[in-house]
Amino acid sequence: MKNFININDIVDYKSIVKEAIELKKDPYTLKNIGQKKTLGLIFFNSSLRTRLSTLKAAKMLGMETLTMNFKSEGWQLEFEENTIMLNNSAEHIKEAAQVISQYCDIIGIRAFAQLKSKEDDEKEKVINSFLKYASVPILNMESCCAHPLQALADAITIEENKKISNPKIVLSWAPHPKALPHAVANSFVNMAKINDYNIIITNPIGYDLNPKITGGIKIIHNQEEAFEKADFIYTKNWSSYNSYGKILVNDNSWKINKTKMELTNNAKFMHCLPVRRNVIVDDSVLDSNSSLVINQANNRTYAAQTVLKKIILNEK
Amino acid sequence: MKNFININDIVDYKSIVKEAIELKKDPYTLKNIGQKKTLGLIFFNSSLRTRLSTLKAAKMLGMETLTMNFKSEGWQLEFEENTIMLNNSAEHIKEAAQVISQYCDIIGIRAFAQLKSKEDDEKEKVINSFLKYASVPILNMESCCAHPLQALADAITIEENKKISNPKIVLSWAPHPKALPHAVANSFVNMAKINDYNIIITNPIGYDLNPKITGGIKIIHNQEEAFEKADFIYTKNWSSYNSYGKILVNDNSWKINKTKMELTNNAKFMHCLPVRRNVIVDDSVLDSNSSLVINQANNRTYAAQTVLKKIILNEK
Amino acid sequence: MKNFININDIVDYKSIVKEAIELKKDPYTLKNIGQKKTLGLIFFNSSLRTRLSTLKAAKMLGMETLTMNFKSEGWQLEFEENTIMLNNSAEHIKEAAQVISQYCDIIGIRAFAQLKSKEDDEKEKVINSFLKYASVPILNMESCCAHPLQALADAITIEENKKISNPKIVLSWAPHPKALPHAVANSFVNMAKINDYNIIITNPIGYDLNPKITGGIKIIHNQEEAFEKADFIYTKNWSSYNSYGKILVNDNSWKINKTKMELTNNAKFMHCLPVRRNVIVDDSVLDSNSSLVINQANNRTYAAQTVLKKIILNEK
Numbered sequence: 012m013k014n015f016i017n018i019n020d021i022v023d024y025k026s027i028v029k030e031a032i033e034l035k036k037d038p039y040t041l042k043n044i045g046q047k048k049t050l051g052l053i054f055f056n057s058s059l060r061t062r063l064s065t066l067k068a069a070k071m072l073g074m075e076t077l078t079m080n081f082k083s084e085g086w087q088l089e090f091e092e093n094t095i096m097l098n099n100s101a102e103h104i105k106e107a108a109q110v111i112s113q114y115c116d117i118i119g120i121r122a123f124a125q126l127k128s129k130e131d132d133e134k135e136k137v138i139n140s141f142l143k144y145a146s147v148p149i150l151n152m153e154s155c156c157a158h159p160l161q162a163l164a165d166a167i168t169i170e171e172n173k174k175i176s177n178p179k180i181v182l183s184w185a186p187h188p189k190a191l192p193h194a195v196a197n198s199f200v201n202m203a204k205i206n207d208y209n210i211i212i213t214n215p216i217g218y219d220l221n222p223k224i225t226g227g228i229k230i231i232h233n234q235e236e237a238f239e240k241a242d243f244i245y246t247k248n249w250s251s252y253n254s255y256g257k258i259l260v261n262d263n264s265w266k267i268n269k270t271k272m273e274l275t276n277n278a279k280f281m282h283c284l285p286v287r288r289n290v291i292v293d294d295s296v297l298d299s300n301s302s303l304v305i306n307q308a309n310n311r312t313y314a315a316q317t318v319l320k321k322i323i324l325n326e327k
Numbered sequence: 328m329k330n331f332i333n334i335n336d337i338v339d340y341k342s343i344v345k346e347a348i349e350l351k352k353d354p355y356t357l358k359n360i361g362q363k364k365t366l367g368l369i370f371f372n373s374s375l376r377t378r379l380s381t382l383k384a385a386k387m388l389g390m391e392t393l394t395m396n397f398k399s400e401g402w403q404l405e406f407e408e409n410t411i412m413l414n415n416s417a418e419h420i421k422e423a424a425q426v427i428s429q430y431c432d433i434i435g436i437r438a439f440a441q442l443k444s445k446e447d448d449e450k451e452k453v454i455n456s457f458l459k460y461a462s463v464p465i466l467n468m469e470s471c472c473a474h475p476l477q478a479l480a481d482a483i484t485i486e487e488n489k490k491i492s493n494p495k496i497v498l499s500w501a502p503h504p505k506a507l508p509h510a511v512a513n514s515f516v517n518m519a520k521i522n523d524y525n526i527i528i529t530n531p532i533g534y535d536l537n538p539k540i541t542g543g544i545k546i547i548h549n550q551e552e553a554f555e556k557a558d559f560i561y562t563k564n565w566s567s568y569n570s571y572g573k574i575l576v577n578d579n580s581w582k583i584n585k586t587k588m589e590l591t592n593n594a595k596f597m598h599c600l601p602v603r604r605n606v607i608v609d610d611s612v613l614d615s616n617s618s619l620v621i622n623q624a625n626n627r628t629y630a631a632q633t634v635l636k637k638i639i640l641n642e643k
Numbered sequence: 644m645k646n647f648i649n650i651n652d653i654v655d656y657k658s659i660v661k662e663a664i665e666l667k668k669d670p671y672t673l674k675n676i677g678q679k680k681t682l683g684l685i686f687f688n689s690s691l692r693t694r695l696s697t698l699k700a701a702k703m704l705g706m707e708t709l710t711m712n713f714k715s716e717g718w719q720l721e722f723e724e725n726t727i728m729l730n731n732s733a734e735h736i737k738e739a740a741q742v743i744s745q746y747c748d749i750i751g752i753r754a755f756a757q758l759k760s761k762e763d764d765e766k767e768k769v770i771n772s773f774l775k776y777a778s779v780p781i782l783n784m785e786s787c788c789a790h791p792l793q794a795l796a797d798a799i800t801i802e803e804n805k806k807i808s809n810p811k812i813v814l815s816w817a818p819h820p821k822a823l824p825h826a827v828a829n830s831f832v833n834m835a836k837i838n839d840y841n842i843i844i845t846n847p848i849g850y851d852l853n854p855k856i857t858g859g860i861k862i863i864h865n866q867e868e869a870f871e872k873a874d875f876i877y878t879k880n881w882s883s884y885n886s887y888g889k890i891l892v893n894d895n896s897w898k899i900n901k902t903k904m905e906l907t908n909n910a911k912f913m914h915c916l917p918v919r920r921n922v923i924v925d926d927s928v929l930d931s932n933s934s935l936v937i938n939q940a941n942n943r944t945y946a947a948q949t950v951l952k953k954i955i956l957n958e959k
Contacts, residue, residue, distance in 0.1 A: 039363055047671055049699060059401045059423065063393050063430040067365060070391045075702045077695050080400060084712060085691045086917045095921040097820050102917030105929075106936065107691065110916065113941040114695040188413050284426065285402050285418030289411040297421075304422065309429040355679055375717045375739065379709050379746040383681060386707045396716060504729050600742065601718050601734030605727040613737075620738065625745040 012321040014142060014149045017157045018201040022327045025206065028166050031310070031317040035167075038071045038316060044323050045074030051115030052078045052152065055122040055137060060284060060308050061152045061160065065119055068315035072323070077115060090136045104137075108144035117148045117322055124155035124192035126256030132156060132192075148322045150315075153194055156221075161283050161307075162198035163314035166206060168307045169243060172279055177209050178242030179276070183234060184214030185291040186261045187248035195283045196249050197224050204228070213237035217259040221252050234265055241275040246282050246292055267292040272301065279303050328637040330458060330465045333473045334517040338643045341522065344482050347626070347633040351483075354387045354632060360639050361390030367431030368394045368468070371438040371453060376600060376624050377468045377476065381435055384631035388639070393431060406452045420453075424460035433464045433638055440471035440508035442572030448472060448508075464638045466631075469510055472537075477599050477623075478514035479630035482522060484623045485559060488595055493525050494558030495592070499550060500530035501607040502577045503564035511599045512563050513540050520544070529553035533575040537568050550581055557591040562598050562608060583608040588617065595619050644953040646774060646781045649789045650833040654959045657838065660798050663942070663949040667799075670703045670948060676955050677706030683747030684710045684784065687754040687769060692916060692940050693784045693792065697751055700947035704955070709747060722768045736769075740776035749780045749954055756787035756824035758888030764788060764824075780954045782947075785826055788853075793915050793939075794830035795946035798838060800939045801875060804911055809841050810874030811908070815866060816846035817923040818893045819880035827915045828879050829856050836860070845869035849891045853884050866897055873907040878914050878924060899924040904933065911935050 050069040089100035122137035132155040142149050203210040211229045231237040251257045280302045366385040405416035438453035448471040458465050519526040527545045547553040567573045596618045682701040721732035754769035764787040835842040843861045863869040883889045912934045
């Protein structure tokens, strides 16, 4: 694997999931492959799970790690080409990416969508600029439109918990007070498609995700209908894609509760975290045995470890 | 040791002090017991000594460390149960503690008193919530009402420097421009009691500490009288406990100076640091041979190392 | 080497450059000399290259590292002697430096010039206070008036890229929208002098550097004349030294461009980074094969590693 930017960087998804599940049994077994290798983690946004699980994964591979909160610890970066840098940006990504490449063997980047302009966000200027100018592999720790480490952890969790070979998976929108990016939902959908999962999406009218990503997947605007006989309910808020970055309606009736979960086939509840309790989902669901949210977070470590391993060993 | 939250988590205080003094002679002797173990340090407040000494201690045990400044690097946490999370908090402690537990073998927490409500501070909601929801041992790196790592370092320092078996120890309030928590004073008193130290407390009227903690200990409101024949002067400012969190009077006459130290039995001067020079204590005392403040800070490392060792090995 | 504060701490500059170039070939060869040693890095200012390269260097020597962003993570420090600490500073450098010395075997300090008072900046109060009160070696990671790790990396880069034994080196001022310190330029000049480099300086009138540093070096106020037959163009902005910290004129005509580079002897272009593109220098120069800026940044690692090695082994 050369970089891990999105789903396409995984050649055989089923095999990487299997490998991660295997590695989880004895995660220190690869302690030596990262010797004399350094992972740089560059954060442009807050992070709990990604920060800790990726660091943990790197250390379990024997890697050294260098972490930077770029906004507070580094220099404001310029991403435009051919610009006269008279504004607040002190350094161009062109230098920054080349320089960091010399101190690190792999660079992880976390840079969220701004949700101001669809066009801008879809350009993925931060991660794509690193990809363009860095001379070492790039690891996506959540970009504007993709969060493939989360999707891989989700796939691991589904494999570990599914009771039938092709379970019904429902990706359900839920309300949230702030406008949120589409990255997690996008990557979950892409991951489900590549795994041929039996997935449907349910969200209010106006909240359909990017049709290029959801193409071929049924979208139902009636949540209760969607939940019927589901084996997994994967919940996530996102802002409107069509009215880009807007909160159209914060419909509390879309919150996940016990009654809705009872429509399912005793479904497992999933969410990438952080989750706003009793806004996205009721305590009664989150605190029930059906919830897999803690398992998902745990699998972030093994997702990262497996991806780092593939990059280090340059395996397919 | 399962957790290190307060003094009660130490079964045999004299023996843990002895052990720390022994470890100090060759602190890398236990380099292997932390292998494949990760210490997570979660800071909600500033820290110099605690941050560096605890990290150093962990590394000397061979542990990996993960550090987070939670407010700036993570998500704002919600601690209330059964709440509808529509305010600024993006994540509930319930998830955060469970999630961090999966990446760490021990979690250190630093969360100061707010000094707004006695009741709230005494609930110790941050550290107690971690204790409740985490699945791994919790290490108190200063909570609202307790700073047991500091007290342990203080006990080590007293043992190293005492000239008679049961020296007279005076805990003396001193003035400070800002309202400060009671954590250090509380833990020092608890530690002195468990060690049967000959301790008295001196502070202005209105500044008596929590009587549940000081019960059985003489409190003198005349500082000079208290200092007579003292072997150790342990100085600390705290805000009023009765008029909770208030500065009643900032009486400069309570500052520690040479003249007062001359009332003592050639006493050693102690303070947990940071200390405001010429406010809490005169330069002439702090810069004299009587001062043990640097030794105390040094012993923070061995206090932390001994506690981490006991947690890792699950020793009493 | 006892400390690395400025050029005078290097006894034999040519030999240390040679050593760094040798180490670069196999930088993990000294993996064992830092065992059980801890490098503390204390940042009072932003840093990308210094942070990452120094951490990388320490880790390649087998050292543990402790990093603190002092302003946000620690306590505000007081540097005045004999002061009554009633202002915002919670801790005196006297304690802080002694305390950190107990957790670290070497302490790196980064504290920029304030550019408000020449006298104050030249006192170098931060790094000199650490030097005065710490009990372990101090490493300058850029102080008010010196950046010797940068200068060493620059010397390594010149040695690696020079085509004749005594190349003509031009230090050229260039425009910048903000007032910048003199540290990099000062250390470059000092380094060039100690190496007997054939160096001249070119800057607008009013921008002459500290004459105590530039003494003996030709300063030309005509940039084009200076560039003639140059082998290396080392570019840097600095604010006025005479009208201390002021921007006298931001003369765009001093920007480095292709036409000016064509006046040289096919010179290599150098800059310490971060660099403002098309303000300091045109894209066409920075993106050409003549540019050594990325190499300079890379050599920061080997500069730091060689200096740390000399401190650890207490070599001359």
